[in-house]
Amino acid sequence: MGDSLPRLLARLRDPVVRDLAWALASPNLLAATPLAPGNDWYRTLLGQYQSRLLALDAAPGILHAHCRPYRRLGQYFEALWRFFLLDHDRFQLLAYDWQQVVAGTTLGAFDFIVWDKQLQRIEHWEVAVKFYLITNPGTACGDARGVNPRDRLRHKLEHMLHHQLRLSQHPQVGERLHRLGLMPNNHRLILKGRLYYPRSCRLFLCEQGERGQWGTELPDPSFEPQQKLGWLTGGRHCERLASRQNYRSGNGDWYIRVDREWLDSQG
Template sequence: MHPFKHQCVRDLAWALGSPPLVSGEAGGCVWPEQRWFAHILAQARPWLQSVDAQPAELQQLLQVQKDRRLGRYFETLWFYWLQQHPRYQVLARNLQLVIDGETRGEIDFMVYDLAQKKTLHLELAVKFYLGEGDTRSMSNWYGPNRHDRMDLKVAHLRERQSVISHDPGVRQHLQQLGLQVDECRVILKGRLYYPWRFGGGVPGGQPIAPSGSAQGHLDGGWLTLEQFDKAFEAGDKFDLLIDRGWLSETPLSDVGKLYSKTEVISLVSAGKCRVPLHLKAHKPQQSAVFVFLTDM
């Protein structure tokens, strides 16, 4: 049984405790490893239980958010945790860096760490990438709409977003606001979807992770409609993750309807569901797996 009753609290726990897609250090900026997130989640569990008992404040915060993109939702979950934590003081959120009428960029969070007596610059992102071809290269990992590529996103975070405070003009601007960056952290989470023969439990070899990705990252598989028809049996069931279930898992008790393979194919063929389509596959006597149905 899942420990939390409410989806928003399950998503909050996922945002805090799930493994990163990339970890290590670059440009003097730390990309935390999984043990850091696991420690956060372990410490937060009693608090999460209290939020689950009275979720109205979190639900209200999420409902009034005008930007419905998943990335903003992810940021808001982290903001909710940061602003209640006795160790941290949120100094700025989504800080637009407008200097002499020119927008230089944006800082996701400026947070004062009372324990270390340091000001932290936090950059957050949540991404879902599908790998094709030589999956060892980040350049072969695409977002569902293919306009987003893993290597470009990681490079942007490493070479632009995380080091933006190194720019003399930005540094001076922050000082005028009474801010100074002492340390930077990048939090990049999500899931990597491997070609189905690797990522979906079908025999065919071991998945080859992109170079530079973190060990233990979350994964799934992707396939075309034709491959989907061949890969699954008539008795398999599917949860359509259209506006939920991207972050934490949704318990079956909360799923309104599970679809058969035939129903999924009919919905896509009739244009009632568009690809790429995010699914959770439930095969008898097997663990559920996240699946992307696409026309790649």
């Protein structure tokens, strides 16, 4: 049995290896989401892969080279998962970012088509990492928005569940998958990230999920501003502060400061 994720992160020194461990084993963004694996599934993956993570921490060059081209957070997160699938002998990556074009129209793309050797089946995985600020915890998705207020949790979840994860049900796409022997037997929605709540909030959308706080004031000096790729586990100091800035404290607390324009967009 391996370490818990917090204990393992405390042992790992390389920021990209830490991010890989977090990508694998952090909890689901939301509780009881359809098609999302249980958090025990992530912990099992971490246990199976922990010795490899420790080896990568000692010699992370291959992981760094794999992730170096990806500077956008969503692409970086996908690259971490792709490295894991290529590197772990339990899985065979059959297709990645596979665009589906029918009659000249792009219907969508499969993030990952995977052969799970342990379960002996083909699976379709859609993966994403998102960070949302909660303005009304009493509603179903908490009126959750990103630092870009047009980015809504409700829209993202609906798109992943009702479009991306149903792509194989399109007749022409399904026929293609059957012909190639790639029709998935199972689907997984891997949606990770962090929800940020007002400082006085005590009602949380997901008790097990990662969370931080948000507000308009600067945090105390123990909080360090993070570059965008530092939003997973920290350790990437940002010199130029944005008007909407994410911070992490030395003891692992998270805080996003927003500006008046963001607040006004909530009306």
